Amino acid sequence: MTEPLLSIERVSHEFGARRALLPGRRTHLAVDDVSLTIGAGESVALVGESGSGKTTLGRVVAKLITPTAGRVLVDGRDVGALSGRELLAYRRTVQMIFQNTQHAFNPRRRIRDILADPYEIHGLPAPDGRDAALGELLERVGLHASMLDRYPHQFSGGQRQRVGIARALSLGPRLIVADEPVSALDVSVQAQVLNLFARLRRELGLSLLFISHDLRAVYFLCERIAVLYQGRLVEVAPRERLLEHPLHPYSRRLIAAVPGLGERDSAEVSQAEAPGPAPAPGVAAESPAAAAGCHYASRCPLYARLGAPERCRAERPALRPAAGGSAVACHFATEGEEPGANVSSVVSEEVG
Ligand SMILES: Nc1ncnc2c1ncn2[C@@H]1O[C@H](COP(=O)(O)OP(=O)(O)OP(=O)(O)O)[C@@H](O)[C@H]1O
Ligand SMILES: [Mg+2]
Known part of the structure; x- marks a missing residue:
């Protein structure tokens, strides 16, 4: 390279x-x-x-x-x-x-x-x-x-x-x-x-x-999209990959919020937008300064679905390579994967 x-x-x-x-x-x-x-x-x-x-x-x-x-x-x-x-x-x-x-x-x-x-x-x-x-x-x-x-x-x-x-x-x-x-x-x-x-x-x-x-x-x-959440990069991916196959629960929520892109994930959005599970001990809710653990855990639907895994509270997820040229900072992202929509048909090549 x-x-x-x-x-x-x-x-x-x-x-x-x-x-x-x-x-x-x-x-x-x-x-x-x-x-x-x-x-x-x-x-x-x-x-x-x-x-x-x-x-x-x-x-x-x-x-x-x-x-x-x-x-x-x-x-x-x-x-x-x-x-x-x-x-x-x-x-x-x-x-x-x-x-x-x-x-x-x-x-x-x-x-x-x-x-x-x-x-x-x-x-x-x-x-x-x-x-x-x-x-x-x-x-x-x-x-x-x-x-x-x-x-x-x-x-x-x-x-x-x-x-x-x-x-x-x-x-x-x-x-x-x-x-x-x-x-x-x-x-x-x-x-x-x-x-x-x-x-x-x-x-x-x-x-x-x-x-x-x-x-x-x-x-x-x-060509590429980098997603920040409270100061940390949670995902970096080629644009099609991010919009069609977002891996991080926060990226999924961002994309689901765009009309026409993400109806498929509405269930997940409503979960994510709800107050969410109470922050577990050791998870500083909304605090980007939390040194340990994942800073998204307190709002994360995947964390809730998986039964509040200890690892999310104890270990900060590193940005690691994933399929399709993506990189994601989530311990369990791939387990939350679902097939995405084909956005190219929704977002036209020329704006306007
Ligand atoms: N000069 C400053 N002093 C103290 N805190 C600041 C300063 N500038 C920004 N911040 C804080 O840093 C954080 C990040 O701010 P920043 O402006 O980079 O966000 P942003 O992603 O560009 O937001 P927006 O989409 O609203 O423009 C915010 O919590 C903000 O309050
Ligand atoms: Mg700004």
């Missing part, structure tokens, strides 16, 4: 860790021992419920925050050890795009100046024939070069997200971390922006870490 573009190696991030010794300070382990790779040109999705640590992991990858444990490698080099010119080069390699475009740009500056910022920040000369180059950048994302003179408020939400993408593309990144880039947009506009991402990937050979709640968008755009 060729070396991945990016490797996340046993990364954890604990908020408040540095001030943890002060009285009354609480820490929060938002990302807990996550390992994941992204290949050159590959698109990987990060899914999971609100608060599961998706944005935190994305910010670690974009080096907006430093992880409290573990490391991130790009082309096999430890990003934490970079400084000076190498660090700037990394910042050009990885760009992050956010959900909220409303406050992303200074309202008093024209798009021309906003798009020229990255060059200045990186001490690079503005491209030759600056306006032509910036206009081309706008056209690449489906806008008109004549819009360079406009101010941010003169764009629609979808157009503003395109400006954000253009700015992210300006210095030729190899990996884009896109954090819910379409969820604030109108449904019809969402499809257009997703199609834009797909086209840019094809044209520029970009890698993508795509953070989303929307499994249909994820299926459309990504």
Whole structure:
């Protein structure tokens, strides 16, 4: 196998860790021992419920925050050890795009100046024939070069997200971390922006870490899907495999919750969504910091069905390879397997 573009190696991030010794300070382990790779040109999705640590992991990858444990490698080099010119080069390699475009740009500056910022920040000369180059950048994302003179408020939400993408593309990144880039947009506009991402990937050979709640968008755009639950990776699988044959009880629940994808599992969903079995002794309910045992046990229908096995409380399940290229962190996942639906017929290849 060729070396991945990016490797996340046993990364954890604990908020408040540095001030943890002060009285009354609480820490929060938002990302807990996550390992994941992204290949050159590959698109990987990060899914999971609100608060599961998706944005935190994305910010670690974009080096907006430093992880409290573990490391991130790009082309096999430890990003934490970079400084000076190498660090700037990394910042050009990885760009992050956010959900909220409303406050992303200074309202008093024209798009021309906003798009020229990255060059200045990186001490690079503005491209030759600056306006032509910036206009081309706008056209690449489906806008008109004549819009360079406009101010941010003169764009629609979808157009503003395109400006954000253009700015992210300006210095030729190899990996884009896109954090819910379409969820604030109108449904019809969402499809257009997703199609834009797909086209840019094809044209520029970009890698993508795509953070989303929307499994249909994820299926459309990504080859692999990584499922986070309370900071831990519970499953990583090729997209068809995950949607047609999810192994982890939490992935099964996520997929069952998407209309049209998962009616087959409704029995399991209702079990999972019910308050669930009382946490067994030793299982810290909802606590991602629980060192021992499976952190999903207190909500897990499989745990309940199997009669609360001791192993789930005592031993943290490692992410281990399973059939079909999946990896799953569950001691008993395969025993809960049932044949899945054929999602390819439900989720169409083209969005919109
Ligand atoms: N700056 C911070 N200080 C303390 N805790 C934080 C901070 N940022 C995030 N957290 C906590 O870390 C956990 C993970 O947050 P994160 O924003 O990564 O979740 P998320 O998966 O992106 O959620 P969402 O889907 O709602 O965007 C949450 O419990 C959150 O409250
Ligand atoms: Mg988030």
